[in-house]
Amino acid sequence: MIFLSYSSSNIEEIKQLFTKVFSDSEGQSEGVLIGNLVYDLMTGTGVQDLYGFVAIENKKIIGSIFFTRLIFESEVNVFLLSPVAIHTSYQRQGIGQKLINFGIHHLKENGVGLVFTYGDLKFYSKVGFSLVTEKLAKAPLTLTYPEGWLGQSLVSDEIEPITGDSYCVEALNKPEYW
Ligand SMILES: CC(C)(COP(=O)(O)OP(=O)(O)OC[C@H]1O[C@@H](n2cnc3c(N)ncnc32)[C@H](O)[C@@H]1OP(=O)(O)O)[C@@H](O)C(=O)NCCC(=O)NCCS
Structure with missing residues (x-):
């Protein structure tokens, strides 16, 4: 098994993987929906x-896994992990x-300080995430499941509170993903 950055020659294969796994x-x-999301990303x-x-x-x-920038009004280098998929027979x-x-290590080496995601704490706590309240850091859109808003600092043990609103990339800026 090897882990690599994705290449644009893989776009169709990656779209198919996400479509199949989430189906x-x-x-x-x-x-x-998720196949189209990763294509748009x-x-x-x-x-x-x-x-990616x-x-x-x-x-x-x-x-495959994707991380996209999350912009806060205050200047911090933040990314959002979403989505990730492992082929059904390899789960x-x-x-x-x-x-x-692997992805988080790469981001850390590139100066990213904070990673958020939106998902199941039971799984993501295995890779360093913990629950985040929106008092600590606002999500970019209204969350259907606030208990799925998770984060981890790559530079310290705890997430420092971040003031102001956050903004995700265009492809994720749709209520159905949140
Ligand atoms: C979620 C996913 C990325 C995890 O990858 P994985 O290689 O299967 O997970 P790992 O083997 O590294 O970790 C195992 C843990 O993942 C969780 N997990 C994995 N598959 C699961 C499933 N089908 N149901 C519930 N939990 C699951 C469990 O916590 C499990 O731990 P356990 O075996 O001790 O209970 C993968 O199962 C997947 O692609 N699922 C479908 C798509 C999805 O839900 N993506 C995440 C949301 S973006």
Whole structure:
């Protein structure tokens, strides 16, 4: 298994992976929604605002993850992890956690100080995330599940409170993702 930054020649394969994985886990319409989301992220986000990584086994992409910039009014270097997918037949073997840690390590080396995500604390706490209140740091859109707003500092043990609103990249700026 190798982990790499994604390349633009992988766009279709990555879109297919997310569509398939989320169709398997959440149903076909969610699969199509998330497949389109990652396509929009890859094709409509500036390179300075996007990190994407893949896990490769036998020359096939079996996992992928994206991080996009989250802008706060105060100047901090913040990214949002979303989404991540591991091919259905490769799940629960530790690959998801390895891919997330690989991505976070890369972000840290590039000066990112803080990472947020929106998901299941039970899973994401295994890779360093903890619950964040919106008093500590505001989410960019209204959260359907406030208990899914999670974060981790890459520079200290705790997240310092961040004042002001936050803004995500265009592809994620839709209420259905939140
Ligand atoms: C969530 C996901 C990325 C995790 O990757 P993974 O390689 O399967 O996970 P790991 O093997 O590294 O970690 C295992 C942990 O993940 C969680 N997990 C993984 N698959 C799960 C599932 N189907 N149901 C519930 N929890 C699950 C559990 O906490 C599990 O720990 P446990 O086995 O001790 O209970 C992957 O299962 C996936 O792609 N799921 C479908 C898409 C999705 O939900 N993506 C995340 C939201 S963006």
